[in-house]
Amino acid sequence: MSEAFTPDDPVQGEPVFRKCSSRHAIEAGRTRPNGPNLLGVFGRQAGTADYSFGDSLVEVGEAGPVWTPETMGVYLEVRQHSSRRRLARRACET
Numbered sequence: 001m002s003e004a005f006t007p008d009d010p011v012q013g014e015p016v017f018r019k020c021s022s023r024h025a026i027e028a029g030r031t032r033p034n035g036p037n038l039l040g041v042f043g044r045q046a047g048t049a050d051y052s053f054g055d056s057l058v059e060v061g062e063a064g065p066v067w068t069p070e071t072m073g074v075y076l077e078v079r080q081h082s083s084r085r086r087l088a089r090r091a092c093e094t
């Protein structure tokens with residue numbers, strides 16, 4: 001999430017969140033089939049929301065970090081790189 005954003009600015013956040021909304025709800029009690037609800041995510045320990053997370057995120061959470069704009073930025077960057085790497089590897093295999 002390279003573009004700078006201020007977490008408490010919904011007007012600025014809305015277009016950014018559109019990229020997440022296919023997988024993430026932010027309304028209380030709402031869920032998406034394939035992603036955790038991100039309501040109140042800042043300050044929450046990673047991998048502890050009501051969702052069946054993959055082991056890696058649960059392990060990250062058990063190590064203690066909570067979500068902040070900074071830690072989320074790192075997570076999304078890493079995820080983007082790993083999916084790009086996967087795509088590149090698949091492209092090489094074909």
Ligand code: HEM
Nearest residue numbers: 019020023034035036045046047048049052053054057072
């Ligand atoms: C920029 C938009 C997005 C943001 C800010 C975002 C943020 C997050 C965060 C913070 C978590 C961890 C939640 C927690 O530990 O409580 C998460 C998990 C997850 N996100 Fe997103 N996400 C975004 C877009 C997406 C997209 C586009 C997809 C799918 C195409 C996706 C799929 C998932 C999945 C499957 C998990 C659970 C991962 C696991 O179990 O290890 N997210 N996301």
